[in-house]
Amino acid sequence: MAHSAHHPPVGFLGRYVFSTDHKVIAKQYLFTGIFMALVGGFLAYVIRMQLTFPGESIPGYGHVSFVHYNAVVTLHGTIMIFWVAMPVLLAALANFLIPLMIGAEDMAFPRLNMLSYWIFLLSTVVLLSSFFVPGGAAAGGWTSYPPLSGSAAFSGGQWGVSLWILAVALEFAAFLMGGINFITTAFNMRAPGMKLFDMPIMVWLQVVAAIVFMLSVGPLIAGAVMLLLDRLVGTGFFDPAAGGDPLLFQHLFWFFGHPEVYVVLLPGFGVIGEILPVFSRKPIFGYRMIIYATFVTGVMSFIVWAHHQFIAGIDPRLATPFSITTILISVPIAIMVFSYMATLWRGSIEFKTPMLFALGALAVFLLGGVTGIHNGTPAADIFLHDTYFVVAHFHYALIPPVFFAFFAAMYYWFPKMFGRMLNERLGVAHFVFTFFFMNLTFLPMFLLGFMGHQRRIADPRVFDTLRNAQVENLHWLATIGAIGLLLGQIPFLVNLVMSLIRGERAEANPWRANTLEWTVPSPPGHGNFERQPVVYRGPYEYSSPESSEDFLPQNAAP
Amino acid sequence: MSRKPESSEQASATAGAHAHPNYIAIWSILLFAMLVSVLLGELEIPGFTTTLIFTIAIVKAYLVAAHFMHIKSEPRFVVLILASAAACLYFLFIGLAPDTVFGPFVE
Amino acid sequence: MDDSTVAKLEGANLEDLGIPTGRLAMWWFLASEISIFGGLVCIFVLLRWRHPEWASEAVHTINAAGALNTVVLLTSSLSAVLAHQAAEDGRYRKAARLLGATFGGGVIFLCVKAYEYSHEIHAGFVPARSMFWSFYYLMTGLHALHVIGGMVAMFVIMLSVRKGLNPQRVEYVGIYWHFVDIVWIFLFPLLYLAS
Known part of the structure; x- marks a missing residue:
């Protein structure tokens, strides 16, 4: 302290x-x-x-x-x-x-x-x-x-x-x-001079994610204690025989569980928001709009949870309001995605590995987001619930922010973290493998879901409807994809180890970026800044007419 | 690294000092309120008692929060933090009510 | 009070929002606590509303013990806030003594609670007896854990503030203690009085 x-x-x-x-x-x-x-x-x-x-x-x-x-x-x-x-x-x-x-x-x-x-x-x-x-x-x-x-x-x-x-x-x-x-x-x-709306999008989105996490997790902590007491002490909070209600746990779980989706989604979007302007050499489109959209997403994430329970026996009158909020929450997310796309418009785009992963994340996430509409509509969800369609949906929705954005962040900030550059060629190979095999793994699952294939069953052949060549072939495809996806990570791990040992030394600002972390040596020493930086402007002043260079760091004196 | 010395001087004038109300008086009110609610609990007038007991509880909580925790003299931002937590619980309450009070809906 | 004391109280960093970092962290911590206890209270209120028959169980809670514990907690809150005032005035030994009184209040509270638990368990009102008792033990138990946690923190701070170290923490632990008090203010009518 x-x-x-x-x-x-x-x-x-x-x-x-x-x-x-x-x-x-x-x-x-x-x-x-x-x-x-x-x-x-x-x-x-x-x-x-x-x-x-x-x-x-x-x-x-x-x-x-x-x-x-x-x-x-x-x-x-x-x-x-x-x-x-x-x-x-x-x-x-x-x-x-x-x-x-x-x-x-x-x-x-x-x-x-x-x-x-x-x-x-x-x-x-x-x-x-x-x-x-x-x-x-x-x-x-x-x-x-x-x-x-x-x-x-x-x-x-x-x-x-x-x-x-x-x-x-x-x-x-x-x-x-x-x-x-x-x-x-x-x-x-x-730092002195940095107003709240001079903070990079990454910081904003991390803060909103942390707030959403803190405010949603409480009831589930209570629920977890209740579940533990049910198991250890013999209480009956969730046991119908003892007058308890198993549905209550589902509510508590998803009251946290759905905001949790945004807790992991927002930092991933923050990574993309940092990378797109740098590799488009353009200010981010709609900085404030993205942040406001984040606030709206954070608030709305608290009122969508019951769409996970449409067929769990909840009050049918709950289905319509939760369906409406679920579909509405795609609006602020869409605002963010469109702002990111507009950032690319007429930029000088460089397809470096971080940029590839950031764009890949947006592309894949689009499919995850759109299939959310199917699951959020009670009529469709009655059929699709607990099928592989849902599995495919949430992998499409979460792999982009969790893995693609994480890889983007690694390729982008690795030089700052460890003082060495990651190998670009291995990086591109890693991206191609990941992108291709990710789709090969999960696209067949949408089809499996439409065919009524339940999730969490250990052997599809037990069911008459699933005992056919089509299901088998789709499982084959998905398995090849999954193995490819896992093997596709080898270039990344090799790259990580090799670059740590003998990667090219990174300069302080290899990507010519504006934010403050690039003004200190790579890696930064203990205490980060030798002298307290003073901030004069927002984080995304690329191609500014005020500067002879195409970037203008936040702490450059005017 | 000491930063922003000018702001810590400002703070010494504002953020540090709380106005200190008469804590003993507030404590006496709290004890009296508790006594009233205990007596009400013994009386058991249906409907009316419960409402009154919980009104008293809210008043007590307000007194502790406003004067002992000094929320009154904190920036409004603090109220916003705590209110946002309460607002989320409001959503939870509304969402839980149909199932817990009137459910479960099993055919 | 003189400026040097206040500067000491506030720690090194001051900021845009006008709240010292430690206090801001405490408010956020309490926000997450609100969602834990508030979530429990929401569930309990809804289920209690659904099951008026729990009243027959609720009458077996010991109102006098609950009332006594309310007095104990309210009084310990008073000494906590007086300790805060003393720390702001630079009277650190007095602040430590008052924190000690609050700590003592916590001890009394736990003793009364332990008496209640043992009495109730002997009478057959164990957690698994019915939903009401499950909630009773869950909520009061979770609250008691918070009391214990507060007491540990208070003991550490009491030792340091005696030497004049980190006097601003007297206020932070006080805020937490008042929150625990407020939780009890709601648990008392919910579990004891309403029947």
């Missing part, structure tokens, strides 16, 4: 492990997130192999029983949302970028920040340990609906779900600490 008492840490432990430096904490989150992405990716491989070759032994994993399959699906979803999207997009990027972008020496509460990471790491260990307990990991779906999650009889052993709840609760605590840090830092630590 005391900013003045900041000395550069000494020793390996002080510098890299028990560090309060926001840049080190960001990297800790980053590498933990990448590790968990590999775990989640491996589980995706198991899911795809099981669906294509049901009952056969999977290379590298072994035979998958039906209960075990449920655990694999549950952990895949949980890990990808809570242990990849959240730490990488929110924690890693916000930690690294917010202080650098607003000209602060560190976060407002560096020690709280460190605590946040260590609690997160503990939650990771708890979650991974649940694979090895008697009865296996949680198998109630990433949503953990009771009664599936309410008693050991329905979802594997007694330990799995309880550990799952504990891990998620620890993770929420970590991100609440992180969120408070992000918000107070952005509000109170800005």
Whole structure:
């Protein structure tokens, strides 16, 4: 908390492990997130192999029983949302970028920040340990609906779900600490001259995401405690036999769960908003409009949740209002997407890897967003609910902000993080593989969904309607796509390791960008700024007539 | 790194000091209000009592928030933060009411 | 009070919004707390509305103990706010003593709560008995955990403010304590009085 008492840490432990430096904490989150992405990716491989070759032994994993399959699906979803999207997009990027972008020496509460990471790491260990307990990991779906999650009889052993709840609760605590840090830092630590509307879009969107997270997670924390008591103490909050209501948990879950979609979406959009102007050499289109649209999205994300429950037995009178709000929320998101597209208009576009991933994210997200309309319409959702159409929809909606935007951010900010450039050729290969195989994996799933293929079933052949060559072929395609998608990450990992060791040294501002993080050396030293920067203008003054160069840094004196 | 020395001087005039009301008086009112609500709870006049008890609770919460937590002298921004949390709960309440109070709708 | 004290109170950084960073963080923290307790209260109120028959269970809560605990918490809030005033005046030892009184209030509160729990459990009102008792233990238990958390923080701050270190934290922990008090102000009628 005391900013003045900041000395550069000494020793390996002080510098890299028990560090309060926001840049080190960001990297800790980053590498933990990448590790968990590999775990989640491996589980995706198991899911795809099981669906294509049901009952056969999977290379590298072994035979998958039906209960075990449920655990694999549950952990895949949980890990990808809570242990990849959240730490990488929110924690890693916000930690690294917010202080650098607003000209602060560190976060407002560096020690709280460190605590946040260590609690997160503990939650990771708890979650991974649940694979090895008697009865296996949680198998109630990433949503953990009771009664599936309410008693050991329905979802594997007694330990799995309880550990799952504990891990998620620890993770929420970590991100609440992180969120408070992000918000107070952005509000109170800005460099002199930087008004709220001089903050880069990335900072704005991270702050809104943190606020949405903080305000939506409370009821689910209460719900998680109730679920845990149901399991451990024998209360009946969600048990109909004891007068409880399982539907209540669904409400509590999605009251958080849907805002959560925007919590991971907004930082991803922030990344795109930073990259497009730099590689179009143009000011971003509609800076304020994008931020206002973010506010509207944040508020509206609280009133759409029941569209996840149209066929769960909710009051039918709820369906229409929630359907209307669901379709309305696409308006502010569309404003953001169109503003981004308009940024490209007549720009001098450079197709560097970060730009490729940013554009790829927009293109793929469009399909995810549009299919949301189908799911948000009760009449269509009655058929599509819990089919592979939904699976395809949310992968199309979340892979762009989580993975594409994350890759874009890595290629863009890697030089600032580690002081070396990533290899451009490997980067382009990575993009081509990722883009192609991502579509190959998930496009067939839309068709599977239309054919009535349910999600979360371990063996489609059990059902007469799914026992045909068409379903098999589509599963084949999706599996080839998934394996390709996973193998397509090898260039990225190779690039990461190779560039860390002997990549080209990065200068302070390799992309000729305006924001404050590019005014310090790559990587920045402890305390970030040698002299307090003073800000004179907004972050997107590209091709300004005031400057002889085509960019005008925020801190360049007029 | 010490920054913005001019603003911390300003702050010493404004942000630091709270006006301190008579805390003992407010505490006495709070205790009295509690006594009234306990007595009302014993009386059990249907309908009326519950409304009154919760009105008293809201008044008590207001007194603590306004005077002990000094929300009255905080910038309006603080009220906005807390009100936004309450507003989200309002959405939750409205969305939950049909199912929890009148549901579940099973055919 | 003199300027040097205030500068000490406010810490190093001041900002655009006119709130010291620590206090701003506390308000955001309380916003997230509001959504936890508020969410629970929403659920409880709705279910209680649906099930008027819970009243027959609710009469078994011990009103006198709840009322006593309300007095204890209100009084400990008073000493917390007086500690804040003393810290602003630069009277750190007095502030520490008053925080100690608040801490003592927390101890009394927990003792009364423990008496209630043991009494109720002996009488057969265990958490799994009915939905009302499940909610009773959930809400008061979560509240008691917050009391304990506040007491831990208060103890640490009491030790440091005695030496004049970080006196602004007296106010922050006070704000948190008042919030815990407000939660109780609502739990008391919800769980004890309304029947």
